Amino acid sequence: DTAVSQTPKYLVTQMGNDKSIKCEQNLGHDTMYWYKQDSKKFLKIMFSYNNKELIINETVPNRFSPKSPDKAHLNLHINSLELGDSAVYFCASSPGGVNNSPLHFGNGTRLTVT
Amino acid sequence: GNSVTQMEGPVTLSEEAFLTINCTYTATGYPSLFWYVQYPGEGLQLLLKATKADDKGSNKGFEATYRKETTSFHLEKGSVQVSDSAVYFCALSDKKEGAQKLVFGQGTRLTINP
Numbered sequence: 713d714t715a716v717s718q719t720p721k722y723l724v725t726q727m728g729n730d731k732s733i734k735c736e737q738n739l740g741h742d743t744m745y746w747y748k749q750d751s752k753k754f755l756k757i758m759f760s761y762n763n764k765e766l767i768i769n770e771t772v773p774n775r776f777s778p779k780s781p782d783k784a785h786l787n788l789h790i791n792s793l794e795l796g797d798s799a800v801y802f803c804a805s806s807p808g809g810v811n812n813s814p815l816h817f818g819n820g821t822r823l824t825v826t
Numbered sequence: 827g828n829s830v831t832q833m834e835g836p837v838t839l840s841e842e843a844f845l846t847i848n849c850t851y852t853a854t855g856y857p858s859l860f861w862y863v864q865y866p867g868e869g870l871q872l873l874l875k876a877t878k879a880d881d882k883g884s885n886k887g888f889e890a891t892y893r894k895e896t897t898s899f900h901l902e903k904g905s906v907q908v909s910d911s912a913v914y915f916c917a918l919s920d921k922k923e924g925a926q927k928l929v930f931g932q933g934t935r936l937t938i939n940p
Contacts, residue, residue, distance in 0.1 A: 743925045753864075754933070755930040804869075804870075814860070
């Protein structure tokens with residue numbers, strides 16, 4: 713009955729490859745997010761979708777493309793992976809529309825690019 | 827832009843010690859403020875929040891008060907336990923229609939020794 717689930721938990725790949733991370737939430741939330749946590753634990757928002765519509769798109773390389781087939785899913789596709797993409801990627805969701813509702817985070821996907 | 831600055835870690839304390847983790851913010855307007863906690867290998871969980879000046883958020887013995895005059899939201903606990911060992915993140919909510927854009931501090935790693 714995991715609320716926000718991400719797959720895979722670990723992803724090791726070589727530079728230049730293309731990979732995807734999947735995220736699903738069963739909370740009925742309208743808004744989903746992707747955050748990146750670097751090696752120093754610093755967290756930064758990448759994208760947010762509300763009801764399948766992109767509403768936050770921070771300064772992220774075009775190699776990163778989020779896709780939301782429905783409001784319960786937000787996948788992250790990364791093209792031409794680079795060493796600097798190594799990080800932990802967290803998916804999250806929230807009810808949306810209210811700025812003090814807590815975000816519910818998944819357990820993260822640790823991406824290692826070699 | 828909005829930003830959050832947290833006390834540098836790591837912080838190491840003995841069980842039953844008093845804990846303070848400092849957090850200050852820079853923001854236009856009056857954002858909501860949050861403390862999130864990340865246990866090893868897990869995603870972030872909301873610990874407490876405050877939505878307006880002088881509000882006190884509290885949970886599991888932790889407290890933080892929204893101080894507008896000092897732009898601070900320091901986290902305190904009177905008597906810490908080994909199970910409190912985790913990384914703590916202070917965050918503010920940057921308003922965005924349909925979503926909650928959280929701006930995080932750099933995180934403070936807390937280790938409690940028995």
